[in-house]
Amino acid sequence: MTGPSTSTPVTESPRRRPGLFRTAWRFGRTKVGVALTGLIVLIAVLGPFLAPYTATEFVSKPFETGVDGTLFGGDNRGRDVFTRFLWGGWTLLLLAAASAGIGVAAGTVIGVIAGYRRGWVDDVLMRTNDVLLAFPQLIAALLVMSILGPKVWLIVAVIAVSHMPRVARVIREATRKVIEQDYVKAAEAIGLPRWRIMTVEILPNVTSPLLVELGLRLTYSIGVVAVLGFLGMGLQPPTADWGLMINENRQGMAIQPWAVALPVTAIAVLTVGANLITDGLSRAAIGIDRGSRSDLGREHGTRAAPRWRDRAGGRRADRDRSPLGRRDHQRRVHHREARRDPRAGG
Amino acid sequence: MTRLIVVRLFFGALTLWAVSLVVFAATQALPGDAAQLILGRDATPERLEALRDQLNLHEPVAVQYMQWLQGLLQGDLGTSFSNRLPVAEYLTDPVRSSLTLMGLSALVATPIALFVGAFSALRRDRAFDHTSSMGTLVLASVPEFVVGILLILLLGPGGLGVFPSVYAREGGPEQWVLPVLTLALAVAPPIVRMMRATMIEVLESEYVQQARLKGMGERTVLWRHAAPNAIGPVAQVVALQLAWLAGGVVAIEFLFNFPGVGKVLMDAIGNRDVPLIQAVVLLIAGIYILVNLVADVIGLAANPKVRVANR
Numbered sequence: 001m002t003g004p005s006t007s008t009p010v011t012e013s014p015r016r017r018p019g020l021f022r023t024a025w026r027f028g029r030t031k032v033g034v035a036l037t038g039l040i041v042l043i044a045v046l047g048p049f050l051a052p053y054t055a056t057e058f059v060s061k062p063f064e065t066g067v068d069g070t071l072f073g074g075d076n077r078g079r080d081v082f083t084r085f086l087w088g089g090w091t092l093l094l095l096a097a098a099s100a101g102i103g104v105a106a107g108t109v110i111g112v113i114a115g116y117r118r119g120w121v122d123d124v125l126m127r128t129n130d131v132l133l134a135f136p137q138l139i140a141a142l143l144v145m146s147i148l149g150p151k152v153w154l155i156v157a158v159i160a161v162s163h164m165p166r167v168a169r170v171i172r173e174a175t176r177k178v179i180e181q182d183y184v185k186a187a188e189a190i191g192l193p194r195w196r197i198m199t200v201e202i203l204p205n206v207t208s209p210l211l212v213e214l215g216l217r218l219t220y221s222i223g224v225v226a227v228l229g230f231l232g233m234g235l236q237p238p239t240a241d242w243g244l245m246i247n248e249n250r251q252g253m254a255i256q257p258w259a260v261a262l263p264v265t266a267i268a269v270l271t272v273g274a275n276l277i278t279d280g281l282s283r284a285a286i287g288i289d290r291g292s293r294s295d296l297g298r299e300h301g302t303r304a305a306p307r308w309r310d311r312a313g314g315r316r317a318d319r320d321r322s323p324l325g326r327r328d329h330q331r332r333v334h335h336r337e338a339r340r341d342p343r344a345g346g
Numbered sequence: 347m348t349r350l351i352v353v354r355l356f357f358g359a360l361t362l363w364a365v366s367l368v369v370f371a372a373t374q375a376l377p378g379d380a381a382q383l384i385l386g387r388d389a390t391p392e393r394l395e396a397l398r399d400q401l402n403l404h405e406p407v408a409v410q411y412m413q414w415l416q417g418l419l420q421g422d423l424g425t426s427f428s429n430r431l432p433v434a435e436y437l438t439d440p441v442r443s444s445l446t447l448m449g450l451s452a453l454v455a456t457p458i459a460l461f462v463g464a465f466s467a468l469r470r471d472r473a474f475d476h477t478s479s480m481g482t483l484v485l486a487s488v489p490e491f492v493v494g495i496l497l498i499l500l501l502g503p504g505g506l507g508v509f510p511s512v513y514a515r516e517g518g519p520e521q522w523v524l525p526v527l528t529l530a531l532a533v534a535p536p537i538v539r540m541m542r543a544t545m546i547e548v549l550e551s552e553y554v555q556q557a558r559l560k561g562m563g564e565r566t567v568l569w570r571h572a573a574p575n576a577i578g579p580v581a582q583v584v585a586l587q588l589a590w591l592a593g594g595v596v597a598i599e600f601l602f603n604f605p606g607v608g609k610v611l612m613d614a615i616g617n618r619d620v621p622l623i624q625a626v627v628l629l630i631a632g633i634y635i636l637v638n639l640v641a642d643v644i645g646l647a648a649n650p651k652v653r654v655a656n657r
Contacts, residue, residue: 127357130357130361131361131364131365131368134361134362134364134365134631134634134635134638135365135368135631135634136589136590136592136593136594136630136631136634137593138593138594138596138597139593139596139627139630139631139634142596142611142615142627143369143372143623143627144372145615146614146615146618146623147372147373147623219487222489223488223489224489226489226491226492227489227491227597230491230597230600230601231596231597231600231612233615246491246495250495250601253495253498253499253502253503253511254502254503254511257499260495260499261499264492264495264496264499267488267489267492268488268492268496271487271488271489271492272483272484272487272488274487275483275484275486275487276483276487279483
């Protein structure tokens with residue numbers, strides 16, 4: 001099934017569109033989003049190495065500004081605001097990324113299974129989802145935190161669980177569209193096991209909504225982690241954390257605004273950046289969606305696009321060269337053969 | 347359609363029951379038991395025993411749950427650990443304040459959002475549309491407490507000093523401005539976006555074209571033909587946003603020290619006041635489910651396909 005010769009049919013699609021990221025990159029907002037997000041990520045990652053003091057060192061009186069050797073003065077305990085700002089980002093990013101990643105992964109598994117298996121499996125999974133959806137995200141997190149105490153893994157778990165049903169809903173819808181395609185039926189006809197159909201046939205073809213969901217959930221995760229910190233239910237003192245910084249210093253906002261303004265601005269810029277990227281991705285995904293409809297014969301306008309799966313694995317040239325791409329490659333070859341002759345493998 | 351609504355109502359009730367189960371189960375995970383929590387660490391074993399008897403803590407968990415649920419249905423939410431008041435009585439004032447806050451925010455946000463959305467649709471792809479679309483995107487992504495803090499920094503005592511940033515019992519009406527504004531800004535973006543999208547769709551529809559071809563005035567076309575058909579999905583989004591308010595209000599009340607359910611919840615968490623936590627979480631989840639249900643029903647009622655199906 002390997003060998004470069006079988007890859008030729010792909011090149012025959014002349015109006016092949018670039019991948020989701022490339023399409024998204026064409027929108028100005030995506031570029032702005034990447035720049036904003038990149039800036040904050042850079043601050044968060046490099047910050048601890050550049051900080052002039054340690055995060056728990058006392059450099060001034062509480063809420064004192066204009067102290068020599070500090071850029072933005074001291075916080076509620078007299079620790080250097082700038083240092084704590086530089087230290088406080090990576091925990092937020094890490095927690096948000098982890099909870100969004102786990103939540104989207106779990107939601108995808110549930111969504112694909114529910115969408116593909118249908119019947120009672122679908123019913124049970126989706127009804128459970130509805131119950132989970134009945135809790136407002138923040139309230140669920142607060143309930144668990146207040147009972148079990150604020151622990152780092154718990155923050156991640158609670159946010160991930162609250163993302164799960166929302167992601168599952170979207171992925172289930174996408175899956176239901178995919179399973180009507182011929183290549184899934186072909187794979188069923190040749191007797192591929194269900195888990196292989198789900199991982200090899202369906203999953204690569206729902207990557208567009210998946211990426212959009214990931215961006216969306218990441219934005220929400222940043223918000224929820226920050227809110228939990230702000231409410232004092234996230235990371236605990238003396239950790240330097242943007243949400244917690246806002247909580248600790250809000251009493252002195254009128255006399256020492258920097259201790260609140262810096263983390264607040266960072267969170268705002270980060271969430272706006274992440275959402276701009278998500279918006280670009282979702283616009284790109286909608287474009288591809290439209291393209292796939294036109295593929296079925298209802299072409300409007302000049303826009304033509306291949307189906308989702310043609311771009312699911314990335315660029316063809318890379319794939320042929322890199323060993324990492326071989327799996328993608330095989331999948332594609334398999335698809336094509338299956339499409340040409342459903343009985344080929346059986 | 348009635349059947350669909352009944353099914354939704356049934357699932358709503360089922361969800362509410364499941365939520366009560368979760369809330370009850372969560373408190374079972376507490377270290378120590380309720381008697382210990384109420385009396386504190388230095389209580390004598392005899393007093394602990396007496397209180398356990400009084401609270402039925404010797405009964406099996408299932409029985410305890412049934413008793414708790416029974417009390418709940420009769421409006422008996424238990425007694426607060428920290429101030430010994432019946433929870434229902436203690437919650438009356440905060441609930442009223444919170445509802446007022448939410449109501450005011452919705453009253454401010456909804457008409458403005460509807461107008462901005464409709465105007466963007468009419469001015470599609472012009473400067474106003476682009477500005478509002480960028481504005482809603484930014485507002486929708488920033489967490490609401492961040493919006494609140496930015497407003498405080500801008501208009502509060504440290505900034506222009508126009509409005510107070512903390513709620514005080516003896517303060518005047520101006521202290522409502524910032525909390526209401528924050529919540530309104532948090533609620534509005536999805537309404538604007540939905541209104542814009544629906545209006546565009548409606549304006550491009552064939553019946554609006556037909557109305558225009560008949561030579562009707564633009565005003566009549568807008569108000570008699572376009573607007574009524576745009577209301578359904580928009581009403582649904584408005585309801586969903588109200589549901590969101592039930593949870594979103596917590597961080598805002600905490601920020602402005604506003605004496606509503608959100609602040610009660612945060613204080614109760616600080617005191618580990620379990621009956622109060624249970625009651626507030628149930629209350630918020632209940633409102634959330636109820637308003638979501640209303641949104642579903644509105645969505646069904648406004649969908650012509652569903653509405654006409656059973657005729």
